[in-house]
Amino acid sequence: MLRQALLYLMSGNEAIAHAVMDADVDVVAAYPITPQTTIVEKLSEYTSSGMLDAEFVPVESEHSALSVCVGASLTGARVFTATSSQGLALMHEILYIASGLRAPIVMAIANRALSAPINIHGDHSDVMGSRDAGWIQLFAENPQQAYDFTLMAYRVAEDNRVMLPVAVNVDGFTVSHCYEGVRVLGKEDAQAFLPRTPRPRLEYDTPITVGAMFSPTHYHVVKTEQAKALESSLNVVKEVFRSYPLREEGYDVVHVVNRSSPVMVVGLGGVMGTFRHLGRRMNVGVASLRLYRPFPAADLLPSLREAELIVVLDRAYSPGAPAPPLATDIKTLLHTAGLQTPVWSVVCGLGGHEIRLSMAEKLLQKALEAAREGAGANISFYLGEEVNRP
Amino acid sequence: MITRLDQLPAKEAISPGHNACAGCGALIAVRQILLAAPRPLIVVNATGCLEVVTTPYPYTAWNVPWLHVAFENAAAAASGVEAALKVLERKGLGRRHNIIVFAGDGGTFDIGLQSLSGALERGHRLLFVCYDNEAYMNTGVQRSAATPPGAWSSTTPAGKQETKKDIMSIVVAHGVKYAATATPFFWKDLVNKVAKAFTFDGPTFLHVYAPCPRGWYTESDKTIQLSKLAVETRYFPLYEVENGRYKINYFVARPKPLEEFLKIQNRYRTLLRPENAELLQRLKQEVEERWKRLEALSQQREAPSSTHLVS
Numbered sequence: 033m034l035r036q037a038l039l040y041l042m043s044g045n046e047a048i049a050h051a052v053m054d055a056d057v058d059v060v061a062a063y064p065i066t067p068q069t070t071i072v073e074k075l076s077e078y079t080s081s082g083m084l085d086a087e088f089v090p091v092e093s094e095h096s097a098l099s100v101c102v103g104a105s106l107t108g109a110r111v112f113t114a115t116s117s118q119g120l121a122l123m124h125e126i127l128y129i130a131s132g133l134r135a136p137i138v139m140a141i142a143n144r145a146l147s148a149p150i151n152i153h154g155d156h157s158d159v160m161g162s163r164d165a166g167w168i169q170l171f172a173e174n175p176q177q178a179y180d181f182t183l184m185a186y187r188v189a190e191d192n193r194v195m196l197p198v199a200v201n202v203d204g205f206t207v208s209h210c211y212e213g214v215r216v217l218g219k220e221d222a223q224a225f226l227p228r229t230p231r232p233r234l235e236y237d238t239p240i241t242v243g244a245m246f247s248p249t250h251y252h253v254v255k256t257e258q259a260k261a262l263e264s265s266l267n268v269v270k271e272v273f274r275s276y277p278l279r280e281e282g283y284d285v286v287h288v289v290n291r292s293s294p295v296m297v298v299g300l301g302g303v304m305g306t307f308r309h310l311g312r313r314m315n316v317g318v319a320s321l322r323l324y325r326p327f328p329a330a331d332l333l334p335s336l337r338e339a340e341l342i343v344v345l346d347r348a349y350s351p352g353a354p355a356p357p358l359a360t361d362i363k364t365l366l367h368t369a370g371l372q373t374p375v376w377s378v379v380c381g382l383g384g385h386e387i388r389l390s391m392a393e394k395l396l397q398k399a400l401e402a403a404r405e406g407a408g409a410n411i412s413f414y415l416g417e418e419v420n421r422p
Numbered sequence: 423m424i425t426r427l428d429q430l431p432a433k434e435a436i437s438p439g440h441n442a443c444a445g446c447g448a449l450i451a452v453r454q455i456l457l458a459a460p461r462p463l464i465v466v467n468a469t470g471c472l473e474v475v476t477t478p479y480p481y482t483a484w485n486v487p488w489l490h491v492a493f494e495n496a497a498a499a500a501s502g503v504e505a506a507l508k509v510l511e512r513k514g515l516g517r518r519h520n521i522i523v524f525a526g527d528g529g530t531f532d533i534g535l536q537s538l539s540g541a542l543e544r545g546h547r548l549l550f551v552c553y554d555n556e557a558y559m560n561t562g563v564q565r566s567a568a569t570p571p572g573a574w575s576s577t578t579p580a581g582k583q584e585t586k587k588d589i590m591s592i593v594v595a596h597g598v599k600y601a602a603t604a605t606p607f608f609w610k611d612l613v614n615k616v617a618k619a620f621t622f623d624g625p626t627f628l629h630v631y632a633p634c635p636r637g638w639y640t641e642s643d644k645t646i647q648l649s650k651l652a653v654e655t656r657y658f659p660l661y662e663v664e665n666g667r668y669k670i671n672y673f674v675a676r677p678k679p680l681e682e683f684l685k686i687q688n689r690y691r692t693l694l695r696p697e698n699a700e701l702l703q704r705l706k707q708e709v710e711e712r713w714k715r716l717e718a719l720s721q722q723r724e725a726p727s728s729t730h731l732v733s
Binding site for chain 1: 461462463464466467473474477478479480482484485486487488489490491492494495498499500501502503505506507508509510512513515516519536537539540543544
């Protein structure tokens, strides 16, 4: 029986810290970086005041932050770290080891642009560089989701069918520092939702060897198993999203409005709220991915089938690639489904570049026009540039 | 104080049948250290020879829990293990262990220095053991910051021109409660230092000189002799620093000529040629200065009784 959920005014970062406290996390290791810093500031406050019984390890780098988390997680602890941008890039090597050693770590990423040129504001360049590291990737659009997804991340990561690290992404500043009313479960209900399940760990009485050397004969077996585990974690994520106690209807891994519109906009993160607002007014379909890895192809596909034009929003480039990251995924999905729907690949909001309502509205108008005229061309441009249809 | 083999407290933690080269000084040292380490025990290993030769999947030589994460972060991974056990014990979900980190000189002096520094500064209770064989042996004998002047390596074909980094001073500068040097020939000194290290509540450090027949181009039956000569020539002094106080554990009153130590290692063949006399002189000078500095720091001038250290 769920007790009355309490409502607090919190930023996205505070909501994440609150979820970590409610999850009774054992070890927090982190290094300061904007715009993540306020998460770990809050957590050090919680640990020093005794609100959270955890070891706070103030490491000397993000590389060590994740290394501490790997060591602690494989010792049986529930762990947390948070980072952004350059910090995530510095962790890169250990991201693959965390997933390869099947450490159920939860990390928040306050998404931020990568240097150079240096810039502290939001985009998805950081996480897109890590998308093949074998982590489950969630994208929260607002502080409430930041809280909810962080709690659910532990449930997913520690599920014996999964045993993989999970990243909870929030847009730097626009979500991480944005204040909203957030309903929280509270410790008791959160811990009932997150029972501690036994797993192999470093303990003298039952010695295990973790991180051994693998020859070509065995390496591919482990990596294939790991890839399959990530793929099939989709069902666990959906199960957990559906059963989340704070929302009667649970969460969908893909959230869609106006499913039958001729134009469907697909994207990730906080900016989807802007597009949903316009989409409702202009009768444009908007599909937001709350889960990016594993890619929820089957959940997204029905929303794409009817569309005459698909607009994919990416907040990152993939220089030299056929398309930016999300557009590549969407085009692959369409091809696999035998669809030849034209795709507008739109890169937007780099380095915190504001995505104004007027810019988004103009984009949707042009897209509706194009769909009406049946102009089926694949084009790509940066949001704010003139849209030049062939 | 352990003075006889049958006083070593622990059972074997590392099995025979691993893939180390014949005469590997690192494996001898590791075996001795593990025999002396108090239980319960967890080992964290940096990438390197020790990790590679002991864990060729599906085999493992380890009879104790063992973790390898990466090359440069063994001290950080071990910090995580330590922090986890502290809080899990508090919550009744686990218990504290003794933690040993093994890293080579590359994983300590070079790429691992930052995470080591962080762990020392934060004060985690663990023993960090650097097995120093003075080059990157696992990748085929490339120079490291621990390679001494004059030594051949595959990236110093004319002999290294730079000095060997003083890792002990760097560690001591962190204010650790206990740091010591050791080498397998002086096994009583080594095992007692391991036992002593675990009496401190905080990070401790052991710099172990571990001859490498493959990388030094020496005969595999010379490992123990090299370990002995390194000390007797004052090349690798045995000392400890306890709460900032230096003590030479084996006072070498009359050092053997350094050439005795160098001439049985083919990595010094070039150095010992007449045209390299100047570089050889520099190495000798470094060895002498290192000893004099230790004498000054420890305020030791005469030989105290060190007989218990000799097997």
